[in-house]
Amino acid sequence: MDQKVLRPHNITGDPAAFALEPNWMWDRHIPAPGHINVDFERRVDYDRLRSYRLARARQALKNSECGALLLFDVNNIRYVTGTKIGEWERDKLCRFALLAGDEEPVVWDFGSAAVHHKLNCDWLVPDNCRAGMLGMRGTVPPSVGLMRNHATEIMSLLRDAGVADMPVGVDLAETAMFFELQKAGMKVVDGQQVMLDAREIKNIDEITLLNQAAAMVDGVYHMIWEELKPGRRENDIVALANKMLYEMGSDDVEAINAISGERCNPHPHNFTDRLLRPGDQAFFDILQAYQGYRTCYYRTFNVGRATPAQHDAYKKCRQWLDDAISLIKPGVSTDTVARVWPAAEEFGFPNELAAFGLQFGHGLGLALHERPIISRLVSLDNPMEIKTGMVFALETYCPAKDGYSAARIEEEVVVTDTGCTVISLFPAEELPIANAY
Numbered sequence: 001m002d003q004k005v006l007r008p009h010n011i012t013g014d015p016a017a018f019a020l021e022p023n024w025m026w027d028r029h030i031p032a033p034g035h036i037n038v039d040f041e042r043r044v045d046y047d048r049l050r051s052y053r054l055a056r057a058r059q060a061l062k063n064s065e066c067g068a069l070l071l072f073d074v075n076n077i078r079y080v081t082g083t084k085i086g087e088w089e090r091d092k093l094c095r096f097a098l099l100a101g102d103e104e105p106v107v108w109d110f111g112s113a114a115v116h117h118k119l120n121c122d123w124l125v126p127d128n129c130r131a132g133m134l135g136m137r138g139t140v141p142p143s144v145g146l147m148r149n150h151a152t153e154i155m156s157l158l159r160d161a162g163v164a165d166m167p168v169g170v171d172l173a174e175t176a177m178f179f180e181l182q183k184a185g186m187k188v189v190d191g192q193q194v195m196l197d198a199r200e201i202k203n204i205d206e207i208t209l210l211n212q213a214a215a216m217v218d219g220v221y222h223m224i225w226e227e228l229k230p231g232r233r234e235n236d237i238v239a240l241a242n243k244m245l246y247e248m249g250s251d252d253v254e255a256i257n258a259i260s261g262e263r264c265n266p267h268p269h270n271f272t273d274r275l276l277r278p279g280d281q282a283f284f285d286i287l288q289a290y291q292g293y294r295t296c297y298y299r300t301f302n303v304g305r306a307t308p309a310q311h312d313a314y315k316k317c318r319q320w321l322d323d324a325i326s327l328i329k330p331g332v333s334t335d336t337v338a339r340v341w342p343a344a345e346e347f348g349f350p351n352e353l354a355a356f357g358l359q360f361g362h363g364l365g366l367a368l369h370e371r372p373i374i375s376r377l378v379s380l381d382n383p384m385e386i387k388t389g390m391v392f393a394l395e396t397y398c399p400a401k402d403g404y405s406a407a408r409i410e411e412e413v414v415v416t417d418t419g420c421t422v423i424s425l426f427p428a429e430e431l432p433i434a435n436a437y
Contacts, residue, residue: 019055022203022389023048026416030423031208032215035249044291049205050082050123053198057099060198067163068100069191070154070181073171075366076195078292081107081124083117087252093137093174098154101161108132108150134177142176151177151184158186169194200363200371201389206293207414210364210391213290214412214423216248217297220286221426228303228434230278234258234271241286250288254368257285260303264406265399267358278304278437281313281400283408292366296393297424298410304437310407313400314431317407320359320396324374328386328394328413328420334374335383337361341376341396348399352377358397363390364412390415393424407431 033043057080061069071077077097078084089095089110097107106128109117117129133146140146158164169191170181181188202210220241227240238256245253258271260282276282283300300317302310323340344355352375361374372384372392395410409428413420 019051024204030211030414030421032212044205044208052203053079056198060194061099064169064194065167066169066189066191066194067166068098068158069169069194071097071171072173076171077107078366079199081105083107083121084292085110085113094134096132098157100158101163103161104128106130106157135174137174147177147180151180155184155186171195196371199365201387202365202391206365207391209291209293211423213293213295214297216245216250216290217286217295218426220244221299224284225301225432225434228276228282228301230276232276233273234260235273238271245288250290251292252289254287259283262404265404267397276303281310281405287368294364294368296364296368296410297412298395298408299426299428300407300409301432301434304435306431306433309400309402310405311431313398313405314407317396317398317409321394321409321411324394325411325413328415329418330386330388330415332386333383334372334379334386337374338376338379343376361392361394363392386415388415388417
C-alpha cells in the first residue's frame with residue numbers, strides 16, 4: 001500500500017475523490033497533539049474530517065439500495081453534518097438529519113440550535129439548518145401532528161432530490177415516527193447498516209482524535225494507580241476520574257466501571273461504594289469521548305499485594321489478549337481472532353451468550369460499538385474482514401482460582417497496512433501493584 005501524504009485543500013482534480021482520501025501516514029507515529037489547533041503544526045484538520053465523513057456516507061448510500069438516509073442516531077447525525085448540541089440529546093430522539101441523493105445534508109435541530117448552526121456551521125447550507133420537534137420520546141403525543149408534519153416535509157425533499165420512489169434508510173426512530181414515514185409514502189429500510197459501512201474506516205483526523213482520547217485515559221490510569229489504597233471506595237475513584245477527564249477536555253464521560261474484590265467474579269459492569277481493601281484485585285473501564293471519539297479501555301490493578309491465584313489470572317488474561325493482537329492485520333477475518341479465545345465453558349459460563357462481552361472486540365469511533373464486532377458468539381459463523389483504517393478495542397477476562405478475583409484487560413488498536421498499532425499505553429504487560437507493601 002502506498003504511503004498517504006497530507007495535501008493542501010486547494011488541489012486540482014476531483015474534490016469528491018480527494019474527500020475520500022484517508023491521509024494515513026503509517027511511517028510516522030500516530031499523533032496525540034493536544035487540545036488546541038495551532039498555526040505552526042498540522043494537527044486535526046476539521047474541514048478535512050467533515051469532508052471525509054460526508055464523502056464516506058455518500059459513497060455508502062450509493063452502494064446501497066436506498067435513495068436517502070434519514071438519521072436519528074446522534075452519532076450518525078454528527079458524522080454526516082458535523083453538528084452536536086450536547087450529551088443531553090443522546091437519548092431524546094429530538095434531532096434528525098436527511099441525506100437524499102446528491103443533495104446537501106439537511107439537519108433539524110432543537111429550537112434555537114438551528115439558528116446557531118446557521119451562524120456557526122459554515123460547511124452547511126444555511127437554509128438546510130431547520131428547527132424541528134418530533135415529540136421528545138412521546139411526551140408530546142403523536143396526535144398533535146408534529147411527526148406527521150415532518151414526515152410530509154421529508155417526503156417533499158425526497159421528491160425534490162428525485163429519490164421519492166426509492167427506499168429510505170432509517171437508523172432508529174420512535175415507533176410512531178416510523179408509522180408516519182410509512183403513511184407519507186416512504187418504504188423504510190434499515191439505514192444503520194449503511195452508516196456502519198460508512199463509519200468503519202477512519203481517516204487520519206479520526207485516528208488522531210481517538211489517539212488523543214486514549215492519551216487522556218493513560219493519564220487517568222496513572223492517577224488511579226496512585227489513589228488505590230485501603231479506605232478508598234469504588235465511587236471515589238469514579239469521581240476522581242470524572243473530574244480529571246472533564247478538566248482534560250472530555251466531551252462526555254459516558255461511564256466508568258470500577259469493580260473490586262469479591263465483586264470481580266462474575267463481572268457486574270458497574271460501580272458501588274465498596275471499600276478497597278489490602279490484596280483486592282480491582283479493574284476499571286473508562287468510557288469517555290474527546291471531540292466525539294470514544295475510548296473503551298480496561299486496566300486491572302492489585303491493592304498493595306497480590307496472591308499467586310491473582311497473578312495467574314492476570315497472566316492468562318494477558319496471554320489471550322496478546323494472542324488476539326498478534327493476529328490483527330488487513331485481510332484477517334474476525335473468526336480467526338475469536339478462535340484464540342477460550343470457549344465460555346472453559347472459564348465458568350454455560351454458553352457464549354452468557355459470556356458475551358468478556359472475550360470481545362468492537363470498533364471505536366463516534367460510537368462505542370462500531371465495526372468490527374469480534375466474539376465467539378457471532379464471529380465463528382458470521383466473520384467480517386479486518387481492514388486497514390479500522391480502530392477497535394480488544395478485551396479479555398479471566399476469573400481467578402480463588403473464586404472471586406478476576407483480571408480484565410483491554411487494548412485499543414489501529415489497523416495499519418501491515419499489522420496494528422496499540423494506542424492504549426498505560427503499562428499492562430504485568431499485573432500493576434498499586435502502593436505495594
